[in-house]
Amino acid sequence: MNKLILGRYIAGDSLIHRLDPRAKLVLSFYFVGIIFMANNWQSFSMLLIFTLGCILASKISLSFFLKGVRPLIWLIIFTVALQMLFSSGGQMYWHWGIFKISEFGVTNGLYIFCRFILIIFMSTLLTLSTAPLQLADAIESLLKPLKAIKFPVYEIALMLSIALRFVPTLMDETAKIMNAQRARGVNFGQGSLIKQMQSIIPLLIPLFVSSFNRAEDLAIAMESRGYQGGEGRTKYRVLKWQTTDTMAFVLFAVVTVALVYLKN
Amino acid sequence: MTEVIKVDHLNYQYEAQKELNEMALKDVSFTINKGEWVAIIGHNGSGKSTLSKNINGLLAPKSGEITVDGLVLSTETVWDIRRKIGIVFQNPDNQFVGATVEDDVAFGLENNGIERKEMQERVRDALERVDMWQFAAKEPARLSGGQKQRVAIAGIVALRPEVIILDESTSMLDPEGRDEVLSLIHQLKDERGLTIISITHDINEAASADKIMVMDGGQLVKQGTPAEIFALGEQLVDMGLDVPYPERLKAALKKRHFDIPDDYMTEEGMVDWLWQLNSTK
Known part of the structure; x- marks a missing residue:
């Protein structure tokens, strides 16, 4: 029961930890969106390097991220296997009945695997580096x-x-x-x-x-204690947008441009 | 002395009592002066908590009038009155609203629309006052019961009330936590001229009050100084209440014709008196 998702936050004081939770939330969703633009090995490796860079900047050990993959491992294997065995095109390596492994199948399988890893890593980074309360604040603000x-x-x-x-x-x-x-x-x-x-x-x-x-x-x-609903309440906790948050958005814009340039 | 709370012929009935024609509070009248410490005692179901909930308008009286610091309780004044009266409830966990200590203290201030800058100052002042500032960013799960009650007190102090009601606030704490909370309340009362209403089962706690009110079956049956109340002896026992040990000892000694002072004594006071008994003769 200790593995509850809400309790996954790892306190720290890295650049990623200090980002505004609103920025982190929006950018994580945005990243999941642009992952689907990647369609060749250049674009995928660029995204992988970028994600690993973010993880490094958070100063959280990579093992926590690998643990995040574990519960989804069967889903990943199943999807990748499906792609490998049923898509055709390019050179045929092996086939048996309706099952076949082709060049396209292997690359498609690899891409899907990369997509899974990228999405899991990025969303894990969000939950590991942001306190649940901050996320709640971000949701309220958004x-x-x-x-x-x-x-x-x-x-x-x-x-x-x-x-x-x-x-x-x-x-x-x-x-x-x-x-x-x-x-x-x-x-x-x-x-x-x-x-x-x-x-x-x-x-x-x-x-x-x-x-x-x-x-x-x-x-x-x-x-x-005087609670009468949301009207007329002031707020004790306030989110502060800083230059680093704007910089994060700029960085993601650069990544998007690079992605558009690298993809087929 | 000025009156802070005046209760005049208060009656209250719970929804479920209507058919049975019973009353939770029957014709309760009393006044409490500014700066007094009043203990309300009575066995379970005697109407103590119902009374405290009526005073700050959490329950609406069936009839009668309640005046707090010059304001007559009505739907228009209820929020002003709630600002004047802070209640520390029994269960430390179930009154902790904020996700962290400072958030919880700020909750009441947020409700009253206090500006953020002043809010920060008040939260800090209040937490320093109850000696919990170093725990400001901690979650309630990491605090002991006594610490949580101190945070609850800070949340009330931050609102600068006139009256603090302790609704069995120490009954779920261990002896240490109880002493912690009570000595804090004593200090706050002296510093800020607060009025304290303490609803309690703990007869020893009631013994240190200025005045004791005894509730039984929804009625205010007796009120007086602790010495007057404890002198009732058997009558208290009949109402399901305990008499403190020194008082029982005093009554027993009196029966044997010892000349014993009438005012209330703590256990230590009793011991002091006893070992001087023969030397002064």
Whole structure:
């Protein structure tokens, strides 16, 4: 349970860590978009070098990024294999029935593999170098224009930050309930799949009940501290756009131009 | 002395009590003066917490009037009154709104639309006051119960209230955390002339109050100084309350015709008195 995505943030003080979370969020999405423009080995190697450069600048060990690939490894192998075995064109190396390995298939497979790695590395970099709370702030800030159409941006942001704040509290609670139920003879993680699913019920029900009680307490505490919704609230945490953030955008523009130039 | 809180013939009924024709608060009237420390005691379900929630408008009274610092509680004044009254609740986790210590202290200030610059100063002042500034960027999960309650107090202090209500705020803490929180509240009260209303099960905590109010079955049955209240002895026990050990000892000694002073004594005070008993004769 410690491997929860929200807890992946690794504190640090690198250039990447200090970037405005809004810049990081927007640029990560943008990068995933432009990856699909790459279609030859020159463009892919340029993107790979760029990504590795970003990782180096974050001063986070590469092993964390490789760990990010692990849960998706079967998906990657499956997709790459599909590409290799079923696309044709160019020189044929091997074939058996409907399966064939051709020149095009191999290169396509490699490209897809690179695409996966690039997307995983870049998004891992975002979550490793940005605290969840900062991401929540960034989302709030980026959603602000939606206020014009009465979208409750403040409320959503507060919900996000409260949810993040209660993750460790609820994890503690889960551990406590598990122990309490174990003491009453429940076996977690043993027996058939159905047995295991059944053993979740005595865990979930008390957790739900106590979460609702917490929510009620929290609502009372918030009201007694003067919470009346988003209107008229000031903000304690403020995101500051710096020159380095603008520079990051310029850098990505350069990468885009290079990519357009290098691709077929 | 000026009155800070005046409660006049307050009645309250929970939705679920309507059919049973029961009342959570029955004709409660009292006044609390500025700078007083008032303890409200009573067994579970006696209406203590309901009373505190009525005072800051979290629950709407069925009838009666509540005046806080000259303002009569109504839908128009409720937010002003909430700024004057801070409540520290029982569960340290369930009142921690912010993702970090400083965010939590800032929460009340944000709600009141305080400007950011002043907000930063007030957050820092309040956290330094409760000796938690070095934890400003920490998440609540890394704090002890007592530390979380101190942050809750900082969040209230930052709003500069007149009254702090302790709604069983120390009941989930270990003895150390309890002492930590109570001595802090004592200091704050003296420094800033705050009025403290402490709702408590802890009879020893109540003993150090200026005034004790005893609730039973939604009614305010007795109020007086700790000495007056504890002199009731058996009557308190009948209401499901405990009498502090020195008081029980005093009552027992009185039965045996020892000449014992009437005012309330702590356990140490009692010991001091006891070992001087024969030497002064």
